[in-house]
Structure formats: C-alpha cells, structure tokens
Amino acid sequence: MRNSRHFIYAVMGTCLLFFTQCTEDSGTVEVHYQEATAIYGDMDDIRNKELIAPVREIINPGKLYIGERFILVGEEGEGIHVVDNTNRKSPSASIFIQLPGNREFIVEDHILYAESYYDVVKIDIRNPSQPILLARAENAIQDQFKDSQGKTLIGFNYTDKSVVLNQDDDFYKEIVGDQLVYLDFAENIIPNSAVPSSFAGNSSSQSGTVNRLAKTKGHLYLISHSNMIVIPDNDNFSSQSNQIRNIQEGMETIFPHGDHLFVGSRTSMSIYDLQNEMRPILITEFDHASSCDPVLPHEDVAYVTLRTADFSDCPGNINALLVIDVTDVRDARLLEEIAMASPYGMSIINEDLYVGEGENGLKIYDISNRKKPILKEQHDIEAYDVIVDPTNKNVVFIAGPNGLSQFLVDDEASVFDLQSQLSY
C-alpha cells in the first residue's frame, strides 16, 4: 500500500510539473498595417505658389462642384481642376488651381472657399479660368506642427507594412511605440472621407451631403474629427477671429439648413442652433447604428443614409435610408427606415430623391410626400453621388467608378441619355 501511494504521489507531482510548464498560448500573428512617415515643408513656399497652373491629368479626384458652365474637380492634396462645360457633349479642362493640401472646398456666390493645409483660402471664380485669391486665413484650422528645424508638418507618406510577430511580441508596444502612426496631421483635420475619395462630391449645386465644409449666415464652418472651426466671412477674413471648438467625436459631414447645422457622425445626426453664428449650440442628437451617413435636410424632414460593409471604413451590417421628422428640431423623430443595398450620396431634384447605391445602381424615390418616400425608378448605373446641373434640372451628373457622367433625364426620371463622360 505504501509503495502504491508513493507511486501515485509521484505521478501526480510529475503531471503537475508538466502542466505548469506548458500552458502559454503559442503561435504567430502576421500583421498588415500602414506606416506613416511625416513629411515636412516650408509653409511660406507653399503659400507663395502661383494660384493658376497649366492643365494636368486628373489622377486622384476628390470633391466635385457643378457650376453654370464649368465643373470643379478636386485633385486630392494638390488643388482643383477647372473644366469648361460650355459644350456638354465635350467638356474640357481649362486650368488647374494650385492649392497644396486641399481636399475640401465649397462654392458660394461665385466664391470658392477651400482649405490648404492649415489655412482656409477665399478665391473669386466669377471667371473660372481666371481665379483671383481674395484672402487667406492663415492657420485658421490649426496651429502649425513644426519639427526641430522649424519645418512644418504637411502630411504623411503611407507605406503598407507586414510583420510577423511571435507570442511574446507586442505590436502596440514594439511596432507602434509612441508614434502617432495612424494619426493624420492636425488631429485628422480632413481624414479620408468615409466615401471613397474619388466619389466624394457635392450632392447639389449648392452644397453637398458629404462635405466637411459649409457656409451659411455669413460664416464658414469646417468640421474635423472632433473640432468645429468657425470663420466669419467678412472683409477681415483671417484666422484672427476664428473659433475652434471641440464639440463631438467622429464628425463626418456638415449641411446647413435654415438656422441650423446638421452634422452627421458615424453614430448620430446632430442639429446645432446658429442663433449665435460663432457658437453653434447642440440642440438635439438623433442616435443611429454606427455607419457612414450623409445627411440631407429638406424642409421639415432629414434624409440620412446609413452605409456599412465589411473591410470598409464603415464596418457593420446596416444599410438604410432613414427619414427623420425635424419639424421640431429639438425632438427629431424617426419616421421611416427603408432598407438599401449600399447608399452613398443623395440629391433632391424636383420632387425626387436620388440615392446613389454604388455598384448596386441608382434609386429614385418620389418624395412628393416628403415623409414617405416611394421607390419610383431604379437604374443600373453605378452611382456614388448624384448632382443636378444648377441651370438645367434635366441634366444630372453622376459620379461613377470611371468618372463623372452627364445625363439628360426626362421629367419622369425614367430615361437617362448619356451626354458625355469626364474620365479619371
């Protein structure tokens, strides 16, 4: 009996020793990420660049604006192409406006407002082929980040990286360290739009549903990830009188409507009161599922598209068009949620709501009853944004994967006759 007892003690002791030695998870993790390398430059050189440059190829298109006889196409981080659209059947580039660092711009009363790194510029485009720089609000968006040599941070180069790590490595400690690897300069002033950059555009001739820049009541409003920058648009257009306020996280789009600003974030639609234009006050917030969500207010309703997809900037599984009653802006109420496939930009033309569904086509809703959109037409046109011509409601511009197409559309929105395509 005693020998048996010792044997079992020995077995159990051996097992315990073995157990304690080999209980660490083991394996490898291959990590794919983007490494950012800071680029520094001289802001004075950037600011002194000639405004007008020769025509160049559209390589990385960004924002769009449809003028009366011209089209503006943003070249991400470089400037804006001016395209002469006098002949709709054959639009042609006329000049290039050099605005280094530009991604966002809007046009209001023949004045182009655009950001350029840390600055906001105001350009007269009454004659689009002869733009005139009216004013520059230096450092209106953010004070400059400088390196030890006094050079200014003007962006990052992104490189795709892969690294294989073992159990005991720590990606965040060893690879990322203290670097702001993914943080864009100036606290993500204009991070990559949730809409693919080449498709991001204005959704009407006035202002877009996927913009971060808006002008209303004599003030310019620019949203970053968490800040709202307000610049009074007066004779003294400068950073001296601007306001930068941290108001909420995750802001993506801004749209002025009456005395209010509609701000879309990934999780909500917020309405700000503009009684004091310099200090917008949050009056209501309508929470929704996390998604990319342009907002388009229209009289007493707001249309919000929620778009999500795997492996996208907007992960999730909700794709819908929300109709929100904003009759009482302090008490926004959901009226309807319409299932969609992949909604991007929206536009209202006459009594119709056009919704670009990307590769899932174009849907047109009858909104003669604003609170109850009814699907009217569906076209097999790959559409990421829809913009109406300001001078002719029967001409519709559609941003697709290969460029900007102009269509002549009948009153019933049933026939789309392609006029031309500006390829990029």
Add this chain to the structure above:
Amino acid sequence: MRKYILFFCLLQCYVNAIAQTNSDWAIASYKNGSIYLGQKLSERDGLIKLRLPTSDTITVNRFTGATIYDSNNAVVFSDGKFFLTKGYFWSTNFGFSVNRGETAHLDLLFGQHINPKLDLAIGFGSEFNESRVAGFSFDSQVITLFGYGRYYITSMKPRVFAFAKLGYGFAADESTEGIPREHFGGINAKYGLGVQFASRNKSKFQLTLGHYFQKTSGQESFLDLIGNEIETEFDILIKRLVVTFGWDF
C-alpha cells in the same frame, strides 16, 4: 497559486480514499423505493443472500424487479455509495481556465463503462477561449466533436482517474459589428487527472484538472483608437490549464 491549491485538494482526496477499503457489498434497489445494503453471502440462480448491517439475512431475486449493484456491475462501499463499472452513461462538464484569459467550456458525453478501470465515450461541446498573442486579443469559439477515455487509477470512494480526449474543434465565430473575421478550427485535445466521488445514486460528481489544447487560425481585423484598420493573420495553439466540474449520470 490556485493550481497548487487544486493540486493539494486532489492529493487530499486521494489520501482520504486510500484509507478506505471496499469489500463484497451489494445494493438491492426496488422500484417502490426500498433499498437494501448488505454484504453478499452467496448467489445461486439469481437469488442473492445479503447480510444486512443489522446482522439480519435477506434473500433478493435479481430477476424480480430489483436493481442490483454488486461486483458484477459496480464498486459498492459499506456506506451504500457506489460507482458503476458496467453499462452506459451520460456526462456533462463545465470548465474554466485557471491560468490564462477567459475560457468557458461545456461538453456532453455519451459513454460506456468498459470495465472497472476503463470508460470510453464520444462527445460534443462548445468552447470559448480568449487568447492574447503579440498584443492582440483573439476570441475564438469552437464546436467540438471528440473521443474520450478515462482510466481509473484507484477504486476508492473518491477515485482518482486519468483522462484524455482528442477531437476537432470547428470554428463557430461570427463577425460582430461588421468587423471582418474569419476563423478556422483545428485539433482539440485535453488530458489530465480527475477525481470522481461515489454517491448513493447513479449521478456522480467529478472534478478534473486538464492540460487543454486547441489549434486555431484565421484572419481578423482590428480598429485602432482612431478607427484605422489593422489586418492580422493568426495561427495559434491555445494551451491552458482547465478545471472542470461535471456529473456522470
């Protein structure tokens, strides 16, 4: 530290067990609820003579409705507790890790007592493991199908056994909140020691300490603090000490 406490608990169980002996006891359990426990004196043509603790002698008929637990199908102890050594059994077990991240295992087995020393079973289960590798946390959930064997080292009242299971864990993960992930399963195994406690009914409580393995691989994306995507491809062998408690019935 917890694992040492567990170890000493198991040792204590064993030491208690070693001090006890069983002899040729038998139980006759009738459907009307009557239970007779006694030392088996003889058996002929299904008629079993039992000497009860009161020194009275009774005869029970194996073929007239009584369930008999004796050395043919059980290990019976003097206080009426017993283990079965023949027949089929079900077992359900719940396990958790004592040394690594979050772990929750639940399984159900159907088996047979092959002989007084050996049980064999097949089973299925659901297992969740959180593992941290290279600074990333991977949650994996698998549905397991496995074969199981248990060898009794002792036959005392709390009897010590060694066990092992081997099977395959099928990935059962789903994407959450649209964060893309694709998990694959792999081999699933566990071996270790346990102790089962005798009882006066067919249900037996048991505790085990096992060394657990689950192979898993796949792709998973993470979002950093400002929403940038980090894609990972992982290939991990999950290893941990798992304490299980369960019942045979």
